[in-house]
Amino acid sequence: MPGELKTAERPGAEVELGPSAYMAMAMVRDGINTGYRIKQMLERVASFFWSASYGQIYPELRKLEAAGLLAGREVTESGRLRREYSLTAAGEKRLRTWLAEPAEPSLWLRNEGLLRLMLVDWEDRELARKNLRELRRMSADRLEAVGALVPPRERGRRIQALGVRLLEETVRWCDETDAALGPPDEA
């Protein structure tokens, strides 16, 4: 149809939201109410299963505000300007619905370290080992970061525990695989 309007253009109609939008709303609901703080929080507690850049977060918050799901206001504290958001009733409703609907959650993984490891010729032991150690290093770094957290609530501690386990398992696998690769070419 030529005169058809997209959802976003139909005034008053619901805007379509992706997981990142709901993430932002839930963060705001929990008191993490600025773009900057949302980013910090993600980096700290969610790095092993979620991420977002400022370039995504800030426009997302603005969009949510324009849609009436978040309310933003400017706050100046000790000379510092920031934009604080709160969840509107409409936003809360929207968020609750999404959290309750049993839609198939997307799973989207890209681990370049593992990809490399799959692609290298393992006959070339030293090359395989090099890529393996890089993967180990990255996993160990992440493990350290995730393990250092002290989440205030049970929920956070549980999720942290999963991250720790998955990362530990990866590090262990790297070590075992390294050992299985045999001694260095010239020992």
Place this chain on the structure above:
Amino acid sequence: MPGELKTAERPGAEVELGPSAYMAMAMVRDGINTGYRIKQMLERVASFFWSASYGQIYPELRKLEAAGLLAGREVTESGRLRREYSLTAAGEKRLRTWLAEPAEPSLWLRNEGLLRLMLVDWEDRELARKNLRELRRMSADRLEAVGALVPPRERGRRIQALGVRLLEETVRWCDETDAALGPPDEA
């Protein structure tokens, strides 16, 4: 500079390649030499750490061919037309370099199931449980698929083992968390 040419426009110059391009080249090197087969292979063996759609793979192969890194030819077998690729000397060189360079490998994770779980209010036990079970179901499905593989080479078996372990760990965590959530609200 106004008259400056981008890398891709400078004739004979190297095209910039992302991990997906190297993935394709390595697959072709290993005899997985059509777009269709690359996709199948990824789905089967790499689903827990890598994925790509046809909409990405086919143009990527064409691009690589145009850059002289892959050579493609049309093959008709029992009436079926397909495009088979082989790795050129230039492609092999490029791939080897990438595999050997110690660039920080990217890590890109988005597990919506876990995100939901982080965002739901755990006070609402039933809602938390619902999301938890959905995550468990997805992980168990994937575990089954990955576990069913019988990779021909040691390399593949090793990587499979990692997938199995990570997925098993996730399923176990789901069960433990479910139990920790306590008995159903009305038992």
Place this chain on the structure above:
DNA sequence: TAATTCATGTAAAAGGTTACATGATTAA
């Protein structure tokens, strides 16, 4: 005084998916 942190944002580009279109072959 210099570097880091707090804080927000934009524009352009990259990277990727979805939906669609096509058509032959093979298995049920």
Place this chain on the structure above:
DNA sequence: TTAATCATGTAACCTTTTACATGAATTA
């Protein structure tokens, strides 16, 4: 005959990143 598998591709769209720009406050 119908459904599934094999097989390739495009166009529109969307999400997300990167790089940049700005500036005040705080810490070293």
